[in-house]
Amino acid sequence: MGSNQTWISEVILLGFQIDPELEVFLFGLFLLFYSLTLLGNGVILGLICLDSRLHTPMYFFLSHLAIVDMAYASSTVPKMLANLILQKKTISFAPCILQTFLYLAFAVTECLSLVVMSYDRYVAICHPLYYSVIMSWRVCTVLAATCWIFSFLLALVHISLILRLPFCGAQKINHFFCQIISVFKLACADTRLNQIVLFVGSVFVLVGPLCLVLGSYARILAAILRIQSAEGRRKAFSTCSSHLCVVGLFFGTAIVMYLAPKSSHSQEQRKILSLFYSLFNPMLNPLIYSLRNAEVKGALRRFLEKKRSL
Secondary structure (H helix, E strand, C coil): CCCCCCCEEEEECCCCCHHHHHHHHHHHHHHHHHHHHHHHHHHHHHHHHHHHHHHCCCHHHHHHHHHHHHHHHHHHHHHHHHHHHHCCEEEEEHHHHHHHHHHHHHHHHHHHHHHHHHHHHHHHHHHHHHHHHCCHHHHHHHHHHHHHHHHHHHHHHHHHHHCCCCCCCCCCCCCCCCHHHHHHHCCCCCCHHHHHHHHHHHHHHHHHHHHHHHHHHHHHHHHCCCCCCHHHHHHHHHHHHHHHHHHHHHHHHHHHHCCCCCCHHCCCHHHHHHHHHHHHHHHHHHHHHHHCCCCHHHHHHHHCCCCCCC
């Protein structure tokens, strides 16, 4: 590094670069979505904790997914909301890197949690007699802890490589948060190693898990078709279709974002994709699970009836 290079103390988040009147509208809209995200996932988490009928491995993992979704959205949305109404759209460098770290960690945790949930459904439908043995509480706890620990370690690898770079380039990020690819552009050094590690990591945590999920559901579908009871088939399809909707939303947008060629979509399109899986997915997940899951709706009904009786 030359002596005339300086380190960045803060960066400007350019955001959506739209008219101020539209920014106020988006602030209200995104605030509503963020509130629904916290409310919906909070209700799911509360119902699972309070209703003993939901104390099963499937809902144990669903409670972790609810926690991840709330943390996932909270890592980026509050700062985005603040920048929509403030004139000064800056963020200090240290919080920017922290935002990148948390976003990556929670994204990978959600990805791995969806894989574990698909494995849980595979065991429940394909090996029902051994379900309680295979998916013991000890195994569930180990699987959940592994998802969290591995995710934070992988995010730490990316951040460690980022912090080795000299940051003395342009102090503007053309995004609404410190997305890792945008952070690379702040560096005044070769970032090819970072990009290679990011691509390999994306393949490992997106393509690999997606193949496992699809493989699990291929086996599940074959098992469901062999169920003679129409009610049994309906219940199995209902539970699995909810999970497949969530898997499709998350993996689809993430793969387009991180594995598609850079030239395939503009920066504005990348912002919309990021917004989709950082705000819309966490908001839709509890709606998908609650609207298509009779047990969750039953738990909510029992909770409301108990409240009315008091």
